[in-house]
Amino acid sequence: MLLKGFVVGVSSFVLIGCGASKKVTIAPKKESLVRMTPQDTLTKVEEIVKVEVPKTVDTTVFHALRELTPEEKVKEQKGGGVYKGADWAAAIHYDLRKPNFVIIHHTAQNNIAQTVRTFQVPHSKVSAHYVIGRDGQIIQMLNDYERAWHAGKSKWGNIDDLNSVSLGIELDNNGKEPFPNAQINSLLILLDTLKAKYLIPQLNFIGHADIAPMRKDDPSVLFPWKLLAERGFGIWYNEDYLMMPPANFNPIDALKIMGYDMRNQEGAIRAFKRKYIVKEVNGVLTAHDQAVLYDLYRKYF
Numbered sequence: 001m002l003l004k005g006f007v008v009g010v011s012s013f014v015l016i017g018c019g020a021s022k023k024v025t026i027a028p029k030k031e032s033l034v035r036m037t038p039q040d041t042l043t044k045v046e047e048i049v050k051v052e053v054p055k056t057v058d059t060t061v062f063h064a065l066r067e068l069t070p071e072e073k074v075k076e077q078k079g080g081g082v083y084k085g086a087d088w089a090a091a092i093h094y095d096l097r098k099p100n101f102v103i104i105h106h107t108a109q110n111n112i113a114q115t116v117r118t119f120q121v122p123h124s125k126v127s128a129h130y131v132i133g134r135d136g137q138i139i140q141m142l143n144d145y146e147r148a149w150h151a152g153k154s155k156w157g158n159i160d161d162l163n164s165v166s167l168g169i170e171l172d173n174n175g176k177e178p179f180p181n182a183q184i185n186s187l188l189i190l191l192d193t194l195k196a197k198y199l200i201p202q203l204n205f206i207g208h209a210d211i212a213p214m215r216k217d218d219p220s221v222l223f224p225w226k227l228l229a230e231r232g233f234g235i236w237y238n239e240d241y242l243m244m245p246p247a248n249f250n251p252i253d254a255l256k257i258m259g260y261d262m263r264n265q266e267g268a269i270r271a272f273k274r275k276y277i278v279k280e281v282n283g284v285l286t287a288h289d290q291a292v293l294y295d296l297y298r299k300y301f
């Protein structure tokens with residue numbers, strides 16, 4: 001079956017290698033609109049590489065070839081999503097996958113302009129869907145359906161590629177200051193919209209430190225997780241009445257069931273305490289901490 005409207009938009013690259021710049025044209029010259037199967041697309045890419053790369057150039061040329069625009073990278077990635085061992089018969093019922101988690105960060109930077117620039121310069125290799133300023137300004141930097149690079153190496157439950165299933169929200173905050181009301185109010189309004197639009201479960205609003213406890217500590221202890229939980233984003237415990245857990249309660253198992261990566265227990269406990277205990281953020285669970293954990297475990301899991 002033919003794919004309609006596949007646009008070959010790549011026109012040329014400047015190749016830098018062996019001390020010389022060379023402009024290489026790689027797209028058809030006459031037509032910008034062609035009809036081809038996905039397999040054809042792959043074949044075309046292979047042909048382009050075979051035909052256009054001179055045999056004498058070194059690997060820097062190949063690197064230059066890979067410095068594509070974001071749109072070209074996505075097109076190339078989609079080409080890789082076609083299994084060569086299969087025949088192609090296109091289904092007509094589909095849409096884009098939707099996000100199922102929200103990961104909250106603080107930027108650890110001094111102002112929102114600095115963060116926006118970080119997500120736009122080529123070398124940073126990081127991004128987020130939203131940045132929220134101290135004054136409550138919300139800036140969207142990627143479509144919700146696109147995969148931002150905000151989680152990095154991470155794990156939550158059995159998911160080890162959080163970028164593929166989540167939206168990333170960065171709060172402009174240096175990590176040591178309180179989060180202003182205007183910023184939190186904007187966050188709550190945005191979360192309301194996202195939760196309703198994508199049917200994101202309450203338990204799936206979590207922090208960067210939850211999913212990467214050995215590398216990250218954001219958002220900081222000053223982030224109001226209790227307020228968020230009261231509004232339906234994330235969870236909180238009953239502060240007025242805590243039961244002591246039964247003798248057979250295993251806090252390590254409970255943390256694992258909540259989603260924490262327990263390969264490093266101290267790191268996971270530290271992340272738990274930063275979020276729920278706030279004071280004395282360390283790798284040791286006191287009797288009080290265990291009671292908090294038990295309350296959360298009983299209520300939500």
Ligand SMILES: [Zn+2]
Nearest residue numbers: 105106208218
């Ligand atoms: Zn972060």
